[in-house]
Ligand code: ADP
């Protein structure tokens with residue numbers, strides 16, 4: 325299989341991520357956190373979007389905690405109608421409530437924040453490449469949310485083993501500027 329499709333890659337990468345044992349999972353989250361907070365972008369950032377990790381994604385709890393300790397504002401995605409996504413205020417330790425897909429979100433009525441004003445957006449992913457290619461779950465939520473927005477630094481959080489030579493990209497795919505893995509920080513090439 326020379327050029328696997330997005331769907332083929334999703335199947336393989338999803339299976340692979342699910343085989344991670346809890347100890348390896350938390351070690352990966354720990355390493356990613358350490359590297360993330362060493363970034364100059366982190367130091368400067370005041371408004372940071374995180375995600376609620378599921379299904380083997382890199383956990384963001386300790387990033388949320390550190391952001392909170394450092395007085396940074398944090399946000400989580402909220403899914404709306406027409407496959408839209410906005411960001412709502414949420415701090416470490418605040419309660420969450422499952423949306424209709426079962427994904428925990430800030431409580432209804434939580435204050436939303438303009439995506440264009442975020443300093444950093446951390447994105448979950450199934451696969452990544454050194455060119456900033458990101459393979460998501462297939463909903464295209466981040467591609468839509470950041471289609472017409474410049475400003476926020478988009479940082480993918482990943483396991484090293486989720487690296488692929490080349491993620492197939494479509495015209496609507498928004499590239500990552502940085503990928504932080506459990507091993508290393510990658511800056512988009514090309
Ligand atoms: P993911 O980014 O989650 O891996 P894809 O890149 O395959 O998923 O995108 C999933 C779907 O989202 C695509 O079928 C595409 O039509 C839709 N999509 C993505 N970005 C946009 C956009 N800017 N406008 C309209 N539809 C979009």
Ligand code: MG
Nearest residue numbers: 460464467497
């Ligand atoms: Mg995409």
